[in-house]
Amino acid sequence: MLQGVNRKIGLILALLSIGYLYMSYQLPTYPYIPVDADAVPKTLGWVLLVLSVALFFSKDSDSEEQKAKRRIPKKDVKALLGVGALLLIYIMLFETLGFIIMTVLFVYFCSWFLGYKNHIVNAIVSIVFPIALYSIFVFMLQIKLPQGILPF
Amino acid sequence: MGAIEGILTGFEVAFSWEGILFVLLGVFVGTFIGMLPGLGPISAIAIMIPITYGMDPTLALVMMAGVYYGAVFGGSTSSILLNAPGISGTVASSFDGYPMAQQGKAGKALAIAAISSFAGGTISVVLLMIFAPMLASVAISFGPPAYFALMLLGLTAIASLSEGSTIKALISAVVGFMIATIGIDPQTGTGRFTFGSMNLLDGIDFLVIALGLFAIAEVCYLVMNRHKTAAGSGKEIGSLKLSKDDAKEMSGPVGRQSLLGFILGILPGAGATIASFISYIAEKRIAKKPEEFGKGSVKGLAAPEASNNAATSGAFVPLLSLGIPGSGTTAVMLGAFLVLGLQPGPMLMGDRPEVFWGIIASMYIGNIFLLVLNLPLIPYIARILTIPRPLLISLVLMFSLIGVYAISFSVFDLYLLLAFGVIGFLMRMFAFPAPPFILAFILGGMMEKSFRQSMTISNGSISILFENNISLVLIILSVLSFAFPIANSIWSKKKAG
Numbered sequence: 079m080l081q082g083v084n085r086k087i088g089l090i091l092a093l094l095s096i097g098y099l100y101m102s103y104q105l106p107t108y109p110y111i112p113v114d115a116d117a118v119p120k121t122l123g124w125v126l127l128v129l130s131v132a133l134f135f136s137k138d139s140d141s142e143e144q145k146a147k148r149r150i151p152k153k154d155v156k157a158l159l160g161v162g163a164l165l166l167i168y169i170m171l172f173e174t175l176g177f178i179i180m181t182v183l184f185v186y187f188c189s190w191f192l193g194y195k196n197h198i199v200n201a202i203v204s205i206v207f208p209i210a211l212y213s214i215f216v217f218m219l220q221i222k223l224p225q226g227i228l229p230f
Numbered sequence: 231m232g233a234i235e236g237i238l239t240g241f242e243v244a245f246s247w248e249g250i251l252f253v254l255l256g257v258f259v260g261t262f263i264g265m266l267p268g269l270g271p272i273s274a275i276a277i278m279i280p281i282t283y284g285m286d287p288t289l290a291l292v293m294m295a296g297v298y299y300g301a302v303f304g305g306s307t308s309s310i311l312l313n314a315p316g317i318s319g320t321v322a323s324s325f326d327g328y329p330m331a332q333q334g335k336a337g338k339a340l341a342i343a344a345i346s347s348f349a350g351g352t353i354s355v356v357l358l359m360i361f362a363p364m365l366a367s368v369a370i371s372f373g374p375p376a377y378f379a380l381m382l383l384g385l386t387a388i389a390s391l392s393e394g395s396t397i398k399a400l401i402s403a404v405v406g407f408m409i410a411t412i413g414i415d416p417q418t419g420t421g422r423f424t425f426g427s428m429n430l431l432d433g434i435d436f437l438v439i440a441l442g443l444f445a446i447a448e449v450c451y452l453v454m455n456r457h458k459t460a461a462g463s464g465k466e467i468g469s470l471k472l473s474k475d476d477a478k479e480m481s482g483p484v485g486r487q488s489l490l491g492f493i494l495g496i497l498p499g500a501g502a503t504i505a506s507f508i509s510y511i512a513e514k515r516i517a518k519k520p521e522e523f524g525k526g527s528v529k530g531l532a533a534p535e536a537s538n539n540a541a542t543s544g545a546f547v548p549l550l551s552l553g554i555p556g557s558g559t560t561a562v563m564l565g566a567f568l569v570l571g572l573q574p575g576p577m578l579m580g581d582r583p584e585v586f587w588g589i590i591a592s593m594y595i596g597n598i599f600l601l602v603l604n605l606p607l608i609p610y611i612a613r614i615l616t617i618p619r620p621l622l623i624s625l626v627l628m629f630s631l632i633g634v635y636a637i638s639f640s641v642f643d644l645y646l647l648l649a650f651g652v653i654g655f656l657m658r659m660f661a662f663p664a665p666p667f668i669l670a671f672i673l674g675g676m677m678e679k680s681f682r683q684s685m686t687i688s689n690g691s692i693s694i695l696f697e698n699n700i701s702l703v704l705i706i707l708s709v710l711s712f713a714f715p716i717a718n719s720i721w722s723k724k725k726a727g
Contacts, residue, residue, distance in 0.1 A: 112690035113682040115415035126404045133397050144661045154454045161453055169644045185624040192456050192620035203621055219284045221636050
């Protein structure tokens with residue numbers, strides 16, 4: 079029953095629209111308002127449900143080139159997950175350690191992880207860009223970025 | 231203020247030293263990002279938005295507009311040199327540009343692209359100057375029903391004109407609209423889909439969506455292609471000189487396709503990509519020697535290049551005069567206006583003539599800068615293509631993260647950015663077009679507002695949408711733009727069967 083990518087995506091979207099519709103019907107309504115806060119969400123929920131059913135029954139008409147995009151080699155999956163993990167660490171420690179420290183470390187290790195082996199250029203780029211950006215934002219645009227454990 | 235005074239004010243802004251500096255900065259960044267395969271104008275504009283915080287809105291928008299048309303201008307370089315278009319609007323330029331480069335005439339191809347782009351850009355700015363104020367003066371009488379119908383047309387047109395399945399494009403638009411409903415409803419104060427989180431009360435910032443769906447998703451593909459080198463970009467490009475015959479051959483397609491590109495740019499849903507393809511096909515149809523197309527034809531390169539740049543200026547007509555974007559890229563431009571506290575639309579020309587005319591006037595200077603950047607300096611600028619991918623990936627991620635944090639000061643938004651990056655990547659993987667998503671997200675709130683205003687005026691009667699001639703015509707066009715591709719696909723299947 080769930081053979082074919084359109085069927086799987088159609089089903090996921092249909093479940094999503096049902097969830098969205100359920101929440102839309104929970105929204106409070108008020109008298110004397112011609113169109114309440116729930117009207118547009120309810121409409122969108124029903125439209126998505128209809129479209130999901132249409133997708134479920136439609137043929138996979140994607141080109142071969144597009145279908146090839148769905149197959150990701152294992153080493154690329156690892157690289158994507160690695161970058162994702164580095165991003166998560168960056169976000170988690172961003173406010174604690176501060177913008178400069180985290181960004182320098184992120185740019186350096188992300189480039190290194192993705193295979194850039196010129197350590198000197200990598201170090202220069204990962205120090206110069208974050209410091210330059212920090213200076214632009216904090217001193218020129220007066221937008222405060224987390225300084226973390228650094229005194230400036 | 232009259233039109234002449236307005237134009238003079240615009241040129242005053244454009245010719246001030248700050249105006250010149252920010253146009254130069256915008257077109258340079260645009261050329262740079264547009265040239266890099268994978269990163270498009272939406273990412274370019276979204277990445278630049280945080281830099282404009284606190285800036286004078288006029289100068290900021292002059293710069294952002296420069297980033298947009300600079301990206302379309304610069305996108306052709308990688309199409310010609312690498313056969314890897316920097317942006318989708320320059321895919322058609324690779325059909326004849328790349329074969330020309332392979333024949334050892336890369337310099338000539340780059341010169342044709344630059345001159346055609348310049349001509350297309352400049353002709354269309356003149357047309358923009360004429361049509362934007364005309365449309366603005368008509369749109370001033372538009373009421374909420376007409377606005378609602380206009381936005382509906384924008385959404386159905388972009389969904390039906392998107393590449394691939396219409397159902398997927400419509401799903402993309404509906405989900406984008408759904409995301410726009412998150413947060414406090416401005417009319418009743420009801421919290422919608424906030425899951426009790428304080429962070430979602432204000433809704434999701436458009437920059438989170440734009441950077442997530444485009445920049446982060448594009449970075450995922452760069453990660454997968456991280457070992458690809460820009461072979462060919464470092465090679466000798468040969469002479470940039472064009473012969474008299476080349477110039478003669480170019481003039482016809484450039485003139486015709488600039489006009490066509492401009493018109494297609496104005497239409498909702500079309501834009502640079504569709505304009506470039508239609509112009510390429512149109513020029514091939516009327517050519518005396520159509521067999522030369524695809525083998526390094528001068529006409530085959532000049533036509534899409536003039537057209538895609540003309541479409542870029544054309545897209546500014548509905549954005550500036552109606553306040554309604556017709557494409558994903560102009561939707562992000564509208565987001566930039568809103569971030570800077572400005573609302574484009576029919577009132578902009580009267581209320582803020584320096585912004586309205588300043589942006590238009592700066593395009594003349596921007597096009598001249600682009601010609602200089604893309605002709606004598608192109609051999610040097612093309613070296614940008616040799617930037618190691620790992621460094622590029624890290625820096626784009628850094629710009630995206632800082633951009634989002636600087637607008638909301640919230641770590642929660644950084645997690646959201648990551649989540650939308652994953653969604654954007656999955657959408658590309660399964661061929662769901664992202665431009666309808668961002669357009670629906672930006673238009674969603676405005677559409678709901680116009681709809682509810684219309685219903686309040688009519689005391690809840692939906693017939694108000696069909697009573698006004700303008701809204702009636704626009705709704706009929708929306709239905710047709712939605713029904714036509716479906717009918718066409720059923721018809722072609724029947725024919726094939």
